[in-house]
Amino acid sequence: MTAVAKKQIDTLVKVQQIEIEAAKLNAYLKKLPARISSLEQQLEEFIQSVEDDEAAIEGFNKQYRALEADVQLNLSKIQKSQEKLRSVKTNKEYQSSLKEIDDIQAANSKLEDEMLELLEKIETAEAAIKDRRQHYAEIVDESNRQKESIERDAARHEENLVELESRRVAIAAQLDAGLLKLFRQVKAKQGDLVAIVAVQDAVCQGCNMNIPPQVYNELQRCDSLKYCPSCFRIIYWQDQDERSE
Numbered sequence: 001m002t003a004v005a006k007k008q009i010d011t012l013v014k015v016q017q018i019e020i021e022a023a024k025l026n027a028y029l030k031k032l033p034a035r036i037s038s039l040e041q042q043l044e045e046f047i048q049s050v051e052d053d054e055a056a057i058e059g060f061n062k063q064y065r066a067l068e069a070d071v072q073l074n075l076s077k078i079q080k081s082q083e084k085l086r087s088v089k090t091n092k093e094y095q096s097s098l099k100e101i102d103d104i105q106a107a108n109s110k111l112e113d114e115m116l117e118l119l120e121k122i123e124t125a126e127a128a129i130k131d132r133r134q135h136y137a138e139i140v141d142e143s144n145r146q147k148e149s150i151e152r153d154a155a156r157h158e159e160n161l162v163e164l165e166s167r168r169v170a171i172a173a174q175l176d177a178g179l180l181k182l183f184r185q186v187k188a189k190q191g192d193l194v195a196i197v198a199v200q201d202a203v204c205q206g207c208n209m210n211i212p213p214q215v216y217n218e219l220q221r222c223d224s225l226k227y228c229p230s231c232f233r234i235i236y237w238q239d240q241d242e243r244s245e
């Protein structure tokens with residue numbers, strides 16, 4: 001059994017705490033790019049929806065103006081036909097001109113119905129886009145503000161991570177190389193980064209199993225490295241006083 005100083009165990013626990021903290025930071029940082037791209041995507045969809053609806057409204061207005069021009073053209077045709085009506089010589093010509101006027105009027109009435117339908121479409125589309133138009137700048141600003149906030153958050157966490165790493169290196173330098181190697185081996189086998197755990201009242205804090213009395217007695221002497229017989233983590237004795245620290 002390796003004799004292991006209490007101070008070495010304390011140092012190892014500190015290293016582990018830093019590594020767990022760093023892993024949490026890394027996990028948090030890993031999620032940030034997805035949050036940023038989700039924000040960007042939402043904004044893009046919003047802008048696209050406004051552009052699409054504006055384009056649709058513009059299209060309706062264009063159709064409306066085209067119909068309006070057709071109606072005007074028909075009205076001048078009607079006027080010409082009415083002038084012609086005054087100078088016709090035969091009844092046949094008269095009837096034919098009247099029919100011409102009727103036909104153009106019928107066509108115009110159809111065009112006017114289409115114009116009314118378009119006006120309704122424009123009104124509906126304008127109502128649908130009103131809120132988005134009104135809050136457009138706010139929504140774009142808010143999205144950019146959130147993105148910047150995430151980026152600042154990321155930068156802050158990156159700094160913390162660098163700081164943690166330099167602290168970890170400094171503290172780990174105080175450790176016996178053999179002990180650190182053992183710690184790495186145990187850690188590699190554990191899925192949760194926890195390779196060294198306290199034993200309180202003969203219970204392993206890693207797996208909550210009882211430590212056999214003889215191992216527990218030896219553990220309290222703090223003169224050798226012990227492993228939990230259930231989860232195989234490195235264990236150390238933690239008495240009542242230390243727990244309240």
Ligand SMILES: [Zn+2]
Binds near residue numbers: 208229233
């Ligand atoms: Zn255990």
